[in-house]
Amino acid sequence: MRAFLLRKTGAALIVVFLASIVVFAGTRALPGDPALVLAGEDRTPQALEEIRAKYRLNDPVPVQYASWLTHALTGDFGESRRAGIAVGTTILDRIPITLELAFLSIIVALILGIPAGVIAAVKRGSAADYASGTLALVGLSIPHFWLGLLLILVFAVKLRLLPASGYVPFFEDPVENLRRMAMPALVLGTGVSAIVMRQMRSAMLDSLGADYVRTARAKGLAERQVIIGHAMRNSLLTVVTVVGLQLGGLISGAVITEQIFVIPGFGRLTIEAVNQRDYALIQGVVFVAAAGYVIINLLVDALYSVLNPRIRVSGQPG
């Protein structure tokens, strides 16, 4: 188990390291003086000289990279163009908002996806099976941002039930916060729920045909108990992996969802950074997103190995 996790952690560190080279190379591919890029608004000759010294811009490229990386690892990505605000702080401020959105979306996805998948598998070939299969296909094909606009049209414009956009911090007013997060979480959650439903259905079909389910039935357990206690419990394992694999998609989805519902999270920050050509911020956002995604995947792997003892031996998930 420890060897397995160590190996996974090592691989993740290598990927983060390589990703940092990509991000660094990407910003150096930009036309113009990197000092101008990093200096933000403050572009006096002295300020530029300070930047050059701080990030060793007069040294060879590998030295520049090493300097950039050591700064980046301490959360120092330079100054944002918005007068003197450090990129690191800006990003840190926005992350909790996106985490809340992602958390709520996953809850929506599980609430919709798991029961639908279980019912579809248990009543295979029934109308319920086809209905949930069709809904899953629709959920996968519908563009999230269009669904978001439709929800705004129905719930905010026509019915006037929910505010169309905006954000209120949870600790300021929890009820208002959830009211404003409801539509974004639904938008982001439906796509994932379709995938959860499909996975849950096929995993359930597998386990319903397995020997231990036949044994459970043979010893006279109630059907309800066989399904929930035996078949479902084992099927949830695959769902953990699937949800884990969707987290990267959630980061992408958050970009567009936050844009539509005007939620000042990490995703909206990404778009703001690009629109304002705030290169230091773009660089920070892209690197944090990549590193965060790799770390999340590592945690999913770890969780999976705790839940499923078999892979600790073979070292191969699945």
Place this chain on the structure above:
Amino acid sequence: MSVQDVAVLSPRARRRRRIRRRLLRRPLAVAGLVVALVFVVVAIFAPVIAPYDPGRSDFSAPLAGPSAEHLFGTDELGRDIFSRVVWGARASIQAGVLSTLLAMAFAVPIGLVAGYYRGWLDPVVARMTDVMLAFPFLILAVGLAAVLGPSLTNATIALAFAAVPVLIRVTRGETLALREEDYVRAAVANGASDTTILARHILPNMAGTLIVQATVWIPTAIIGEALLSFLGLGVQPPTPSWGVMLSAAQPFIDQAPRLVIFPGLAIFLATLSFNLLGDGLRDVLDPRTQT
């Protein structure tokens, strides 16, 4: 076709016939195929199909409702929405199909070589795909748009970039399995060159899987193009694109909901049709990976 005609067909042609017949027995897949073809035709013949110039403004009738003149009504600048939806298919299909072809052109050779020769190359390629997958798609696209500048071409490149690691993994995996097949060993024993083995024996046998992967990627790329254009990182106005139309429609959502509904419906139908076709093709061509 008579019995004799069938008899003269080569085994490969017979296999193709069998696949076609099996696909045509699935009504959903056929519906997907038909609708997807309609979108492709509309994209190619947009200038002929669209009743109006998509950029022409009729200032006397802004935000007009649907009528015989303007099938879907007009937008805030009095432009014909139907014509713009028709032209929007161009950007979508172009991004969807071209990004997939571009990704295949890169990924398939890399996956083939990594899977066939293994050695030091294989782990290097594996790390490379890991790094590419570490960047969530939209973040990657945003980064590329920042470096390259926003345009349909650059959006297509970003979409292809996102598909490459996935396709490399699929191709590599298939190659690993196929190189152990008896007919490959037989070819090796016959003294066939590596190029012949890869091109004549391994590649044709993974064609089914690759076709399925392509069909599944196209709808993702169509949504991706719409997304990027919506965010201002893809097609630039006044060029019509479904994403651009949705973005422009946002302020008018309460006055003219159809501005939001028609372009979105187009995206939805296009992606749904390719997804249905992809599901059908997967059942027929690649039964192992059924979901």
